[in-house]
Amino acid sequence: MSANGVLVVVSGPSGVGKSTLCKNIVTQVPGTTLSVSYTTRHPRPNERDGVEYYFVDDARFQESVREEAFVEWAEVYGNKYGTPKRQLLEALQKGIDVLLDIDAQGAKQIMERVAGAVYVFVAPPSLDVLRNRLCRRASDTPEEIERRLHKASDEIANFKAYHYFVRNEELLQATKELESIILAERVKTNRLDPEFLVENGLVEPVTMKKIAT
Amino acid sequence: MSANGVLVVVSGPSGVGKSTLCKNIVTQVPGTTLSVSYTTRHPRPNERDGVEYYFVDDARFQESVREEAFVEWAEVYGNKYGTPKRQLLEALQKGIDVLLDIDAQGAKQIMERVAGAVYVFVAPPSLDVLRNRLCRRASDTPEEIERRLHKASDEIANFKAYHYFVRNEELLQATKELESIILAERVKTNRLDPEFLVENGLVEPVTMKKIAT
Numbered sequence: 481m482s483a484n485g486v487l488v489v490v491s492g493p494s495g496v497g498k499s500t501l502c503k504n505i506v507t508q509v510p511g512t513t514l515s516v517s518y519t520t521r522h523p524r525p526n527e528r529d530g531v532e533y534y535f536v537d538d539a540r541f542q543e544s545v546r547e548e549a550f551v552e553w554a555e556v557y558g559n560k561y562g563t564p565k566r567q568l569l570e571a572l573q574k575g576i577d578v579l580l581d582i583d584a585q586g587a588k589q590i591m592e593r594v595a596g597a598v599y600v601f602v603a604p605p606s607l608d609v610l611r612n613r614l615c616r617r618a619s620d621t622p623e624e625i626e627r628r629l630h631k632a633s634d635e636i637a638n639f640k641a642y643h644y645f646v647r648n649e650e651l652l653q654a655t656k657e658l659e660s661i662i663l664a665e666r667v668k669t670n671r672l673d674p675e676f677l678v679e680n681g682l683v684e685p686v687t688m689k690k691i692a693t
Numbered sequence: 694m695s696a697n698g699v700l701v702v703v704s705g706p707s708g709v710g711k712s713t714l715c716k717n718i719v720t721q722v723p724g725t726t727l728s729v730s731y732t733t734r735h736p737r738p739n740e741r742d743g744v745e746y747y748f749v750d751d752a753r754f755q756e757s758v759r760e761e762a763f764v765e766w767a768e769v770y771g772n773k774y775g776t777p778k779r780q781l782l783e784a785l786q787k788g789i790d791v792l793l794d795i796d797a798q799g800a801k802q803i804m805e806r807v808a809g810a811v812y813v814f815v816a817p818p819s820l821d822v823l824r825n826r827l828c829r830r831a832s833d834t835p836e837e838i839e840r841r842l843h844k845a846s847d848e849i850a851n852f853k854a855y856h857y858f859v860r861n862e863e864l865l866q867a868t869k870e871l872e873s874i875i876l877a878e879r880v881k882t883n884r885l886d887p888e889f890l891v892e893n894g895l896v897e898p899v900t901m902k903k904i905a906t
Contacts, residue, residue, distance in 0.1 A: 516900070532903075583772065583887060586694050601882070603884065603895060604895070606894035607894055607895060607896075608894055609899065615857070633897040633899075633900045635884035635898045636890060636895050636896050636900075637890070637896050637900045639885060639890070641881050643881065644877065644880050644882060645880055645881075645882045645885050646880055657877070657880050658878045659873070660872070660873035660874075660875075660876035660880075661873075661880070662868060662879045663869065663873035663877075664857065664873045664874045664876075664878070665763070667857050667858055667870050667874070668857055669814070669852050669853055669855050669857060669858045670853075670855065672852060672858050677849060677852070680819055681820055681821055682816060682819055682820060682849050683846045683849050684842075684843065684846040686846075687847055687849075687850045
Protein backbone atom coordinates (compact mmCIF):
# COMPACT_ATOMS: atom_id res chain seq x y z
CA MET A 481 0.00 0.00 0.00
CA SER A 482 3.07 2.18 0.24
CA ALA A 483 5.58 2.88 -2.48
CA ASN A 484 8.62 2.37 -0.27
CA GLY A 485 9.86 -0.72 1.50
CA VAL A 486 10.44 -0.90 5.26
CA LEU A 487 14.00 -0.76 6.60
CA VAL A 488 14.12 -3.38 9.36
CA VAL A 489 17.20 -3.06 11.57
CA VAL A 490 17.83 -6.37 13.33
CA SER A 491 20.34 -6.01 16.13
CA GLY A 492 21.39 -7.78 19.29
CA PRO A 493 24.38 -9.40 20.94
CA SER A 494 26.90 -11.43 19.02
CA GLY A 495 25.93 -15.11 18.88
CA VAL A 496 22.23 -14.54 19.42
CA GLY A 497 21.24 -15.91 16.02
CA LYS A 498 20.47 -12.67 14.15
CA SER A 499 21.83 -13.85 10.81
CA THR A 500 19.98 -17.19 10.89
CA LEU A 501 16.76 -15.34 11.69
CA CYS A 502 17.33 -12.87 8.85
CA LYS A 503 18.14 -15.66 6.40
CA ASN A 504 14.91 -17.44 7.37
CA ILE A 505 12.89 -14.29 6.69
CA VAL A 506 14.46 -13.60 3.30
CA THR A 507 13.72 -17.21 2.27
CA GLN A 508 10.15 -17.30 3.62
CA VAL A 509 8.73 -13.81 3.24
CA PRO A 510 8.26 -12.49 -0.31
CA GLY A 511 9.31 -8.88 -0.84
CA THR A 512 12.21 -8.94 1.62
CA THR A 513 15.94 -8.80 1.07
CA LEU A 514 19.04 -8.76 3.25
CA SER A 515 21.59 -5.99 3.07
CA VAL A 516 25.09 -7.45 2.68
CA SER A 517 27.71 -5.55 4.67
CA TYR A 518 31.35 -4.90 3.94
CA THR A 519 33.84 -6.12 6.53
CA THR A 520 37.58 -6.26 7.09
CA ARG A 521 37.25 -9.32 9.31
CA HIS A 522 38.38 -12.70 8.02
CA PRO A 523 35.70 -15.09 6.79
CA ARG A 524 34.64 -17.85 9.21
CA PRO A 525 34.36 -21.38 7.79
CA ASN A 526 31.27 -21.57 5.49
CA GLU A 527 31.11 -17.80 5.00
CA ARG A 528 31.14 -16.76 1.33
CA ASP A 529 32.15 -13.43 -0.16
CA GLY A 530 29.08 -11.49 -1.30
CA VAL A 531 26.67 -13.70 0.67
CA GLU A 532 27.31 -13.24 4.41
CA TYR A 533 29.63 -10.27 3.80
CA TYR A 534 31.76 -8.61 1.19
CA PHE A 535 35.21 -9.35 2.59
CA VAL A 536 37.57 -6.47 1.83
CA ASP A 537 40.94 -5.25 3.05
CA ASP A 538 41.40 -2.16 5.14
CA ALA A 539 42.48 0.07 2.24
CA ARG A 540 39.37 -0.76 0.23
CA PHE A 541 37.16 -0.21 3.29
CA GLN A 542 38.69 3.21 3.96
CA GLU A 543 38.13 4.19 0.34
CA SER A 544 34.39 3.45 0.72
CA VAL A 545 34.32 5.48 3.95
CA ARG A 546 35.88 8.44 2.10
CA GLU A 547 33.40 8.08 -0.75
CA GLU A 548 30.54 8.13 1.83
CA ALA A 549 29.32 4.85 0.40
CA PHE A 550 28.19 3.57 3.82
CA VAL A 551 24.95 4.37 5.68
CA GLU A 552 26.86 3.47 8.84
CA TRP A 553 30.13 1.84 9.67
CA ALA A 554 31.73 0.75 12.92
CA GLU A 555 34.79 -0.94 14.31
CA VAL A 556 33.94 -3.91 16.52
CA TYR A 557 36.64 -5.94 18.27
CA GLY A 558 39.24 -4.56 15.86
CA ASN A 559 37.28 -5.32 12.70
CA LYS A 560 35.40 -2.84 10.54
CA TYR A 561 31.83 -3.32 9.30
CA GLY A 562 29.93 -1.05 6.91
CA THR A 563 26.45 -0.98 5.35
CA PRO A 564 26.53 0.02 1.67
CA LYS A 565 24.14 2.88 0.88
CA ARG A 566 23.27 2.46 -2.79
CA GLN A 567 21.87 -1.11 -2.80
CA LEU A 568 19.82 -0.36 0.31
CA LEU A 569 18.13 2.73 -1.13
CA GLU A 570 17.47 1.03 -4.46
CA ALA A 571 15.69 -1.90 -2.80
CA LEU A 572 13.59 0.36 -0.55
CA GLN A 573 12.57 2.48 -3.53
CA LYS A 574 11.39 -0.66 -5.32
CA GLY A 575 9.09 -1.36 -2.34
CA ILE A 576 11.25 -4.20 -1.04
CA ASP A 577 11.70 -4.47 2.73
CA VAL A 578 15.40 -4.49 3.61
CA LEU A 579 16.71 -6.34 6.65
CA LEU A 580 19.86 -4.98 8.21
CA ASP A 581 21.71 -7.46 10.42
CA ILE A 582 24.02 -5.23 12.45
CA ASP A 583 25.47 -4.87 15.93
CA ALA A 584 24.14 -2.38 18.49
CA GLN A 585 26.77 0.24 17.61
CA GLY A 586 25.69 0.19 13.97
CA ALA A 587 22.01 0.26 14.95
CA LYS A 588 22.65 3.36 17.04
CA GLN A 589 24.17 5.14 14.04
CA ILE A 590 21.14 4.23 11.89
CA MET A 591 18.82 5.59 14.62
CA GLU A 592 20.64 8.90 14.45
CA ARG A 593 20.72 9.15 10.66
CA VAL A 594 17.73 7.35 9.13
CA ALA A 595 14.07 8.24 9.70
CA GLY A 596 11.26 5.71 9.59
CA ALA A 597 13.25 2.52 10.17
CA VAL A 598 11.97 -0.28 12.39
CA TYR A 599 14.29 -1.52 15.16
CA VAL A 600 14.20 -5.11 16.37
CA PHE A 601 16.35 -6.28 19.24
CA VAL A 602 17.10 -10.00 19.26
CA ALA A 603 17.90 -11.35 22.72
CA PRO A 604 19.12 -14.76 23.86
CA PRO A 605 16.89 -16.78 26.23
CA SER A 606 19.40 -15.89 28.98
CA LEU A 607 23.05 -14.86 29.32
CA ASP A 608 23.90 -18.43 30.36
CA VAL A 609 22.46 -19.82 27.15
CA LEU A 610 24.37 -17.18 25.19
CA ARG A 611 27.60 -18.22 26.93
CA ASN A 612 27.01 -21.83 25.88
CA ARG A 613 26.31 -20.81 22.28
CA LEU A 614 29.47 -18.69 22.08
CA CYS A 615 31.55 -21.54 23.56
CA ARG A 616 30.14 -23.97 21.01
CA ARG A 617 30.92 -21.57 18.15
CA ALA A 618 34.55 -21.80 19.31
CA SER A 619 35.67 -18.75 17.36
CA ASP A 620 36.44 -16.70 20.49
CA THR A 621 38.79 -17.10 23.45
CA PRO A 622 37.21 -17.46 26.92
CA GLU A 623 38.19 -13.85 27.67
CA GLU A 624 36.50 -12.64 24.51
CA ILE A 625 33.39 -14.59 25.42
CA GLU A 626 33.17 -12.97 28.87
CA ARG A 627 33.69 -9.55 27.28
CA ARG A 628 30.90 -10.26 24.79
CA LEU A 629 28.57 -11.39 27.60
CA HIS A 630 29.14 -8.25 29.60
CA LYS A 631 28.46 -6.17 26.49
CA ALA A 632 25.34 -8.25 25.76
CA SER A 633 23.99 -7.48 29.22
CA ASP A 634 24.45 -3.75 28.63
CA GLU A 635 22.82 -3.96 25.21
CA ILE A 636 19.79 -5.87 26.53
CA ALA A 637 19.35 -3.30 29.31
CA ASN A 638 19.09 -0.66 26.56
CA PHE A 639 16.09 -2.43 24.96
CA LYS A 640 13.94 0.71 25.03
CA ALA A 641 15.88 2.17 22.10
CA TYR A 642 14.21 -0.49 19.93
CA HIS A 643 10.60 -0.99 18.83
CA TYR A 644 10.47 -4.75 19.24
CA PHE A 645 12.14 -7.35 21.47
CA VAL A 646 12.40 -10.88 20.07
CA ARG A 647 13.73 -13.49 22.48
CA ASN A 648 15.36 -16.20 20.38
CA GLU A 649 14.58 -19.21 22.56
CA GLU A 650 13.08 -21.30 19.80
CA LEU A 651 14.12 -20.45 16.22
CA LEU A 652 10.73 -21.21 14.62
CA GLN A 653 8.90 -19.00 17.11
CA ALA A 654 11.45 -16.18 16.82
CA THR A 655 11.25 -16.36 13.00
CA LYS A 656 7.46 -16.15 13.19
CA GLU A 657 7.73 -13.11 15.47
CA LEU A 658 10.12 -11.33 13.11
CA GLU A 659 7.90 -12.18 10.14
CA SER A 660 4.88 -10.82 12.04
CA ILE A 661 6.71 -7.59 12.78
CA ILE A 662 7.43 -7.07 9.07
CA LEU A 663 3.89 -7.93 7.93
CA ALA A 664 2.37 -5.71 10.64
CA GLU A 665 4.66 -2.80 9.77
CA ARG A 666 3.56 -3.07 6.14
CA VAL A 667 -0.07 -2.41 7.06
CA LYS A 668 0.55 0.49 9.45
CA THR A 669 -1.63 3.48 8.65
CA ASN A 670 1.36 5.83 8.70
CA ARG A 671 2.62 4.00 5.58
CA LEU A 672 -0.71 4.41 3.79
CA ASP A 673 -0.87 6.94 1.00
CA PRO A 674 -4.31 8.65 0.73
CA GLU A 675 -3.83 8.47 -3.05
CA PHE A 676 -4.05 4.69 -2.73
CA LEU A 677 -7.58 5.00 -1.31
CA VAL A 678 -8.68 7.18 -4.19
CA GLU A 679 -7.11 5.04 -6.89
CA ASN A 680 -8.68 1.89 -5.49
CA GLY A 681 -12.24 3.20 -5.15
CA LEU A 682 -12.18 3.11 -1.36
CA VAL A 683 -13.53 6.61 -0.86
CA GLU A 684 -16.22 8.56 -2.73
CA PRO A 685 -15.16 11.61 -4.80
CA VAL A 686 -16.83 13.93 -2.27
CA THR A 687 -14.86 12.36 0.61
CA MET A 688 -11.72 12.59 -1.53
CA LYS A 689 -11.94 16.35 -1.28
CA LYS A 690 -12.24 16.20 2.50
CA ILE A 691 -8.99 14.21 2.71
CA ALA A 692 -7.23 16.66 0.42
CA THR A 693 -8.07 19.64 2.61
CA MET B 694 6.67 -10.92 28.32
CA SER B 695 4.05 -8.61 29.75
CA ALA B 696 1.51 -9.41 32.45
CA ASN B 697 -1.42 -7.83 30.61
CA GLY B 698 -3.05 -8.84 27.35
CA VAL B 699 -3.43 -6.49 24.40
CA LEU B 700 -6.82 -4.91 23.67
CA VAL B 701 -7.23 -5.10 19.89
CA VAL B 702 -10.05 -2.93 18.58
CA VAL B 703 -11.13 -4.19 15.16
CA SER B 704 -13.35 -1.71 13.40
CA GLY B 705 -14.48 -0.84 9.91
CA PRO B 706 -17.62 -0.49 7.80
CA SER B 707 -20.58 -2.80 8.15
CA GLY B 708 -20.26 -5.84 5.85
CA VAL B 709 -16.49 -5.70 5.57
CA GLY B 710 -15.98 -9.08 7.26
CA LYS B 711 -14.77 -7.94 10.69
CA SER B 712 -16.53 -10.71 12.60
CA THR B 713 -15.29 -13.50 10.30
CA LEU B 714 -11.75 -12.16 10.66
CA CYS B 715 -12.04 -12.01 14.45
CA LYS B 716 -13.48 -15.53 14.61
CA ASN B 717 -10.55 -16.80 12.53
CA ILE B 718 -8.07 -15.21 14.93
CA VAL B 719 -9.70 -16.58 18.07
CA THR B 720 -9.67 -20.06 16.53
CA GLN B 721 -6.10 -19.90 15.20
CA VAL B 722 -4.11 -17.76 17.61
CA PRO B 723 -3.63 -19.12 21.16
CA GLY B 724 -4.08 -16.56 23.93
CA THR B 725 -6.78 -14.53 22.18
CA THR B 726 -10.47 -14.14 22.93
CA LEU B 727 -13.36 -12.19 21.47
CA SER B 728 -15.42 -9.76 23.53
CA VAL B 729 -19.14 -10.51 23.13
CA SER B 730 -21.25 -7.36 22.96
CA TYR B 731 -24.78 -6.72 24.16
CA THR B 732 -27.27 -5.56 21.54
CA THR B 733 -30.92 -4.66 21.25
CA ARG B 734 -31.00 -5.61 17.57
CA HIS B 735 -32.77 -8.78 16.48
CA PRO B 736 -30.61 -11.82 15.75
CA ARG B 737 -29.90 -12.55 12.08
CA PRO B 738 -30.33 -16.14 10.91
CA ASN B 739 -27.47 -18.28 12.36
CA GLU B 740 -26.67 -15.79 15.12
CA ARG B 741 -26.76 -17.36 18.61
CA ASP B 742 -27.28 -15.60 21.94
CA GLY B 743 -23.99 -15.39 23.85
CA VAL B 744 -21.89 -16.22 20.78
CA GLU B 745 -22.22 -13.40 18.24
CA TYR B 746 -24.01 -11.13 20.75
CA TYR B 747 -25.98 -11.17 23.94
CA PHE B 748 -29.41 -10.24 22.61
CA VAL B 749 -31.28 -8.17 25.18
CA ASP B 750 -34.33 -5.90 25.22
CA ASP B 751 -34.11 -2.17 25.59
CA ALA B 752 -34.98 -2.14 29.33
CA ARG B 753 -32.19 -4.59 30.15
CA PHE B 754 -29.72 -2.61 28.00
CA GLN B 755 -30.58 0.66 29.75
CA GLU B 756 -30.09 -1.02 33.11
CA SER B 757 -26.53 -1.97 32.13
CA VAL B 758 -25.90 1.59 30.92
CA ARG B 759 -27.05 2.92 34.31
CA GLU B 760 -24.85 0.40 36.14
CA GLU B 761 -21.87 1.60 34.02
CA ALA B 762 -21.33 -1.98 32.96
CA PHE B 763 -20.20 -0.97 29.44
CA VAL B 764 -16.77 0.26 28.32
CA GLU B 765 -18.61 1.93 25.45
CA TRP B 766 -22.05 1.77 23.97
CA ALA B 767 -23.58 3.30 20.88
CA GLU B 768 -26.80 3.45 18.92
CA VAL B 769 -26.34 2.48 15.27
CA TYR B 770 -29.24 2.54 12.80
CA GLY B 771 -31.70 2.51 15.71
CA ASN B 772 -30.11 -0.45 17.53
CA LYS B 773 -27.95 -0.28 20.64
CA TYR B 774 -24.62 -2.04 21.06
CA GLY B 775 -22.51 -2.17 24.23
CA THR B 776 -19.18 -3.71 25.26
CA PRO B 777 -19.31 -5.29 28.73
CA LYS B 778 -16.54 -4.05 31.01
CA ARG B 779 -15.97 -6.86 33.52
CA GLN B 780 -15.21 -9.79 31.16
CA LEU B 781 -12.89 -7.59 29.12
CA LEU B 782 -10.77 -6.48 32.08
CA GLU B 783 -10.63 -9.99 33.54
CA ALA B 784 -9.27 -11.45 30.29
CA LEU B 785 -6.67 -8.69 29.85
CA GLN B 786 -5.50 -9.15 33.44
CA LYS B 787 -4.99 -12.87 32.74
CA GLY B 788 -2.66 -11.89 29.87
CA ILE B 789 -5.19 -12.82 27.19
CA ASP B 790 -5.45 -10.56 24.14
CA VAL B 791 -9.03 -9.37 23.69
CA LEU B 792 -10.45 -8.61 20.25
CA LEU B 793 -13.24 -6.06 20.13
CA ASP B 794 -15.32 -6.18 16.96
CA ILE B 795 -17.08 -2.81 16.95
CA ASP B 796 -18.24 -0.08 14.60
CA ALA B 797 -16.32 3.19 14.13
CA GLN B 798 -18.51 5.06 16.64
CA GLY B 799 -17.68 2.51 19.35
CA ALA B 800 -13.98 2.57 18.41
CA LYS B 801 -13.95 6.34 18.81
CA GLN B 802 -15.33 6.01 22.35
CA ILE B 803 -12.65 3.45 23.23
CA MET B 804 -9.97 5.80 21.84
CA GLU B 805 -11.19 8.51 24.19
CA ARG B 806 -11.45 6.30 27.27
CA VAL B 807 -8.92 3.45 27.11
CA ALA B 808 -5.14 3.86 27.01
CA GLY B 809 -2.83 1.38 25.30
CA ALA B 810 -5.30 -0.30 22.97
CA VAL B 811 -4.38 -1.21 19.39
CA TYR B 812 -6.69 0.02 16.63
CA VAL B 813 -7.14 -1.93 13.41
CA PHE B 814 -9.29 -0.62 10.59
CA VAL B 815 -10.67 -3.27 8.25
CA ALA B 816 -11.47 -1.95 4.78
CA PRO B 817 -13.18 -3.57 1.81
CA PRO B 818 -11.19 -3.99 -1.43
CA SER B 819 -13.34 -1.13 -2.82
CA LEU B 820 -16.74 0.50 -2.19
CA ASP B 821 -18.14 -1.37 -5.23
CA VAL B 822 -17.16 -4.71 -3.74
CA LEU B 823 -18.70 -3.65 -0.41
CA ARG B 824 -21.95 -2.75 -2.20
CA ASN B 825 -22.06 -6.24 -3.73
CA ARG B 826 -21.43 -7.87 -0.35
CA LEU B 827 -24.16 -5.85 1.34
CA CYS B 828 -26.61 -6.70 -1.47
CA ARG B 829 -25.80 -10.40 -1.14
CA ARG B 830 -26.33 -10.26 2.64
CA ALA B 831 -29.87 -9.07 1.81
CA SER B 832 -30.56 -7.82 5.32
CA ASP B 833 -30.77 -4.15 4.28
CA THR B 834 -32.96 -2.15 1.91
CA PRO B 835 -31.27 -0.48 -1.10
CA GLU B 836 -31.54 2.88 0.69
CA GLU B 837 -29.87 1.46 3.78
CA ILE B 838 -27.10 0.02 1.64
CA GLU B 839 -26.38 3.40 0.01
CA ARG B 840 -26.40 5.05 3.43
CA ARG B 841 -23.93 2.44 4.71
CA LEU B 842 -21.66 2.98 1.69
CA HIS B 843 -21.55 6.71 2.18
CA LYS B 844 -20.72 6.16 5.85
CA ALA B 845 -18.05 3.59 4.89
CA SER B 846 -16.37 6.14 2.63
CA ASP B 847 -16.22 8.65 5.49
CA GLU B 848 -14.85 6.05 7.89
CA ILE B 849 -12.14 4.93 5.46
CA ALA B 850 -11.08 8.54 4.92
CA ASN B 851 -10.54 8.74 8.70
CA PHE B 852 -7.99 5.86 8.61
CA LYS B 853 -5.33 7.90 10.43
CA ALA B 854 -7.19 7.49 13.73
CA TYR B 855 -6.13 3.81 13.60
CA HIS B 856 -2.74 2.10 13.90
CA TYR B 857 -3.24 -0.49 11.18
CA PHE B 858 -5.18 -0.73 7.92
CA VAL B 859 -6.15 -4.22 6.77
CA ARG B 860 -7.77 -4.42 3.35
CA ASN B 861 -9.95 -7.51 3.34
CA GLU B 862 -9.59 -8.52 -0.29
CA GLU B 863 -8.64 -12.12 0.39
CA LEU B 864 -9.74 -13.58 3.75
CA LEU B 865 -6.63 -15.75 4.29
CA GLN B 866 -4.29 -12.83 3.68
CA ALA B 867 -6.33 -10.46 5.85
CA THR B 868 -6.40 -13.04 8.66
CA LYS B 869 -2.64 -13.42 8.41
CA GLU B 870 -2.23 -9.64 8.60
CA LEU B 871 -4.43 -9.38 11.69
CA GLU B 872 -2.57 -12.30 13.30
CA SER B 873 0.75 -10.59 12.52
CA ILE B 874 -0.44 -7.38 14.12
CA ILE B 875 -1.30 -9.22 17.35
CA LEU B 876 1.97 -11.20 17.44
CA ALA B 877 4.02 -8.07 16.69
CA GLU B 878 2.22 -6.02 19.35
CA ARG B 879 3.01 -8.74 21.90
CA VAL B 880 6.77 -8.27 21.39
CA LYS B 881 6.81 -4.47 21.43
CA THR B 882 9.42 -3.11 23.83
CA ASN B 883 6.88 -0.80 25.47
CA ARG B 884 5.14 -3.92 26.77
CA LEU B 885 8.37 -5.35 28.18
CA ASP B 886 8.79 -5.25 31.95
CA PRO B 887 12.44 -4.71 33.02
CA GLU B 888 11.71 -7.17 35.85
CA PHE B 889 11.29 -9.84 33.18
CA LEU B 890 14.89 -9.32 32.05
CA VAL B 891 16.17 -9.70 35.58
CA GLU B 892 14.09 -12.76 36.41
CA ASN B 893 15.19 -14.51 33.22
CA GLY B 894 18.93 -13.93 33.60
CA LEU B 895 19.09 -11.57 30.62
CA VAL B 896 21.06 -8.85 32.40
CA GLU B 897 23.89 -9.05 34.91
CA PRO B 898 23.24 -7.88 38.50
CA VAL B 899 25.44 -4.81 37.95
CA THR B 900 23.43 -3.82 34.85
CA MET B 901 20.23 -4.42 36.81
CA LYS B 902 21.12 -1.49 39.02
CA LYS B 903 21.67 0.74 36.00
CA ILE B 904 18.14 -0.02 34.75
CA ALA B 905 16.68 0.68 38.18
CA THR B 906 18.18 4.16 38.34
